[in-house]
Amino acid sequence: MENFSPEQRLEQMVQRLRDGDNRITPQRLAVLKVLAYSNSHPSAENIYSELVEHFPTMSLATVYKTIALLKHKGEVLELEFSDLGNRYDGNKPYSHPHVICTECGTIIDPSMHDLEEITKQMAIETGFKITTHRLDFYGLCPDCQSK
Amino acid sequence: MENFSPEQRLEQMVQRLRDGDNRITPQRLAVLKVLAYSNSHPSAENIYSELVEHFPTMSLATVYKTIALLKHKGEVLELEFSDLGNRYDGNKPYSHPHVICTECGTIIDPSMHDLEEITKQMAIETGFKITTHRLDFYGLCPDCQSK
DNA sequence: CATCAAATGATAATTATTATCCACAAAGAT
């Protein structure tokens, strides 16, 4: 998976919506921009409050709907947190590691790949004091595959 | 991290509560038993509905309170899912990989440790068709460490 | 520029979890 610039990502997202016969409304474009340019893994609320200043007509529901659309098309990665709420990554919409501060909720992207050793590197690279991790694999179980 | 039998885990949990001057009530004991013996990563609701049959006085609030207590003491692992709701693992209350079916929500424990290669092994071992994974590290960021 | 399906926005509904509060019960002292 290569990295794309925010400009490229925005263009990719827009194209993806066009291809799916989805309209490029000002509201959607605004949400896409935030997702493409932000590297802070914003929540829906974050996106909304950033936009509502310069776009008073914006509704939180629209943010959620746009995110749902992008999620469906694989153009945004959803990070699920029951306590922090969901956070979104539009820069790299594919599965990749994150480092989350359990105190302030900061989420950053480390740059790498293995595991017991990885955790140490992770700590060195990010300066975090890592206490635990989460590694889940998602897919279809045998029962569900045969349906 | 070694594995303990359900009996051992139950004893550990009970001991942990006793040490903390927490009372071992019938309700708590019942919740602990489910957590120690179940290997299906139950939700709070799952635990409640399993218990309420044979324990009509049980309240869902009590289940949540008991879980919170155990979580605080590190005796249960919370798996956060914004869509499935939280699920709990009392067998192995330490961080370890899971394999989750995105269709039916089944969660199982694989038996191993590494990552690109791991995903393949994971698929072979579990029969899942793995489409994505989640790898998060949790800890304190530099800012929060210095407070 | 007229059409019309699709999107917006305000709000209600839903769902999981947490907080509240009082009656009650567990564990230690008498």
Add this chain to the structure above:
DNA sequence: ATCTTTGTGGATAATAATTATCATTTGATG
């Protein structure tokens, strides 16, 4: 065994994030 105290259970209200609803508005195509 009974008393006492303090923690706990249970019913329910409150909270918070997300999703659904639906009347109104709007973007894109012919």
